Amino acid sequence: MAGSNFVDYVKIFCRSGAGGAGSTHLFRDKLTMTGGPDGGDGGRGGHVIIRANKQLWTLVHLKYSRHVFSGDGGDGGQSRSTGKEGEDKVIEVPLGTVARDAETGEVIFDVTEDGEEKILVKGGRGGLGNWNFRSSTNQTPRYAQSGEERVERPVILELKVLADVGLVGFPSVGKSTLLSVVSAAKPKIADYPFTTLVPNLGIVSYRDNRSFVMADIPGIIEGAHEGRGLGLRFLRHIERNSVLLFMVAADSDDIHNEYKILLNELKQFNPELLDKQRLLAITKSDMLDQELIDEMKQDLPEIPHVFISSVAQKGLTELKDMLWKAINE
Numbered sequence: 001m002a003g004s005n006f007v008d009y010v011k012i013f014c015r016s017g018a019g020g021a022g023s024t025h026l027f028r029d030k031l032t033m034t035g036g037p038d039g040g041d042g043g044r045g046g047h048v049i050i051r052a053n054k055q056l057w058t059l060v061h062l063k064y065s066r067h068v069f070s071g072d073g074g075d076g077g078q079s080r081s082t083g084k085e086g087e088d089k090v091i092e093v094p095l096g097t098v099a100r101d102a103e104t105g106e107v108i109f110d111v112t113e114d115g116e117e118k119i120l121v122k123g124g125r126g127g128l129g130n131w132n133f134r135s136s137t138n139q140t141p142r143y144a145q146s147g148e149e150r151v152e153r154p155v156i157l158e159l160k161v162l163a164d165v166g167l168v169g170f171p172s173v174g175k176s177t178l179l180s181v182v183s184a185a186k187p188k189i190a191d192y193p194f195t196t197l198v199p200n201l202g203i204v205s206y207r208d209n210r211s212f213v214m215a216d217i218p219g220i221i222e223g224a225h226e227g228r229g230l231g232l233r234f235l236r237h238i239e240r241n242s243v244l245l246f247m248v249a250a251d252s253d254d255i256h257n258e259y260k261i262l263l264n265e266l267k268q269f270n271p272e273l274l275d276k277q278r279l280l281a282i283t284k285s286d287m288l289d290q291e292l293i294d295e296m297k298q299d300l301p302e303i304p305h306v307f308i309s310s311v312a313q314k315g316l317t318e319l320k321d322m323l324w325k326a327i328n329e
Contacts, residue, residue, distance in 0.1 A: 006199075007060040008159035008237075011102055013067050017045030017086030019124035019147025020073035022132075026140065027078070036139060037130040040077050042147045045123030046070030046086030052111035056094040057201070059159055070121075073147055076129040086123055096162040096240050102154035112162065120155060124148030158236070161199045163215035164327050166241030168262055170220065173247045174283040176200065177310040179216045182320070199237050206324055215241060220265050235269045243277040243326045250285045250296075250307070259301045277326040280305040281319060286312035 020042025027035030048070055068091060074083030098110040099120060109118050127145030134141055167175040183202025200216040217237055238244065244266075248258045259280065266273040280301060285293065286309035293307055304322055308315035 006058050007063050008058065008161075008199075009156070010059045010062045010066065011154065011156050012062060012091075014048040014121045014153050014155055015067075015069045016048055016121040016123040016151045017070040017072040018150045019043070019045045019126040020075040020083035020086075021146045022127035022129035022144030023076035023078065024130045024142055024144045025078040026130075026142070037134050037141055038078055038080050039129035039131055039144055040079070040081040041083065041129045041132070042076045042126030042145075043073030043083030043085045044126050045073045045147065045150065046088045047119045047123045048121040049088055049090045050097070050099060050109075050111055050118050050120050051090050051092050052095050052097070052114055052116040053092040054095055054114040056092060059093065059097070059157055062091070062093075062157065070123055072150075073123065073126050075147075076126070076144070080129065080131050083126055088123070090117075091120070091157075093157060094159055096160045098158045098160060100156040100158060102156045108155070110160075121151050121153050124150060160240040161201065161215050161237040162213070162240050163201060164212040164241065165204075165214045165243045165245055165323055166238045167214065167216050167247055168220065168238065168244050168266070169247035170258065170262070173249050174310055175216045175247055178247070178281075178283070178308070179214055181310045181313070182316060183214060204320065204323075206320055210324070212324065212327055220262060235266070238266065238273060239270060241276065243279065243323060244273070245323065246278060246280045246303075247283050248280065250282050250288055255282065255296070256299055256301060277329065278303050279322055279326060281315075282307045283310070285309050286314055 022042050023039030025039040027038040048068055068089050070089045071087030073086045076083045093111065095112055095114060099108040100106065101108060108120065111118060125148045127147045130141045130144045133143065167178065169175055179200060179202045182204045199218065202214050203211050204214050205211050215237065246259055246262055248255045252258050280303050282305065285307035288307065306315050306319050306322055308319050
C-alpha cells in the first residue's frame with residue numbers, strides 16, 4: 001500500500017432512488033367500454049448498497065467519487081404491470097469498513113466478511129396502483145399512490161484494518177523491519193522517526209501451511225490520544241486486531257516505563273483495547289548477552305515476552321509460537 005494511495009477515511013453523499021407512482025388505468029378494449037381498474041404498482045427506487053471486497057485495501061477509489069445516486073423506480077402501467085425497479089448503486093469497500101452517519105456520528109453498520117452486502121440507504125417504495133383499492137363498494141377507484149421520495153444521507157466510511165496481530169510501539173523500534181522479515185511485505189524502512197506513514201499488512205507463514213495476518217501500525221508517541229504525532233489517526237486500526245504485540249527496543253532507558261506509556265495511550269483512546277491479548281517483544285536484542293537478558297527479565301511487565309532480533313533472525317520462531325497460541329486463545 002503506497003502512502004499516496006492509502007485512504008482510510010472518506011465522506012460521501014448518498015441518495016437513493018424515488019419509488020415509481022402507481023397507475024390509475026381502467027381496463028378498456030373494443031369489447032369492454034367500462035372495465036374495472038387494472039393499474040399496476042410503481043417500481044422500487046434503487047438502494048445504495050455497501051459490499052465488502054477482500055481484494056481492496058484502501059478507500060482511495062472513493063476519494064474523487066463522493067456522490068452516489070441510485071436510479072428512480074418506473075411508474076406502474078396497465079394490465080397490472082409493475083414499474084421497473086430503480087438501479088441499485090453498489091459501493092465496494094475493504095473488509096473492516098465502518099459506515100457512520102456524518103451528521104450524528106452514529107455507527108450504521110460495518111462489514112467484515114468478503115461479499116457481505118448491507119443497504120446503506122433504502123430506495124423509496126413504489127406506489128400502489130388503483131387495482132389494489134378496488135372493493136365491493138368502490139369498484140372503479142380512480143386514484144393510486146405516488147411513490148416514496150428519495151432519501152439523502154451524508155455518510156462517513158472509515159476503514160479499520162483487519163489483522164490478527166497489531167504491532168504497537170514507539171517510532172524506530174523495529175516494527176517495519178520485523179514485518180519485512182517474517183512476511184513478504186515490503187514496508188519502508190529508514191533510520192528516522194515516523195518512517196511508516198500508513199498501516200502495512202503482511203501474511204506471516206507458520207507451521208503446517210498455516211498463516212496469520214500482521215499489521216504494522218505507524219509509531220505511537222506519548223500524547224497520541226490528544227492528537228500528537230500520527231497515533232491518533234491510526235489508533236483505530238488497532239481496534240480490529242486480535243492480539244497486540246508491544247515492541248520496545250533493548251537499548252531503551254526504561255522498558256517497563258515505555259510499555260506503560262504505550263498502554264496508557266491505548267487506554268485513553270479506547271479502554272476496551274486493554275481487554276485484548278498482549279505480548280511483549282524486546283527488539284534489537286542481538287547486542288545482549290545471556291547474563292544481561294536474565295537481568296533485564298527481572299523488571300519486565302507481567303505479560304508473555306520474548307527477546308528478538310529481526311536482523312539477526314533471533315527469537316523469531318519463539319515469537320511466532322507465542323503469537324499463534326495467543327491468536328487461538
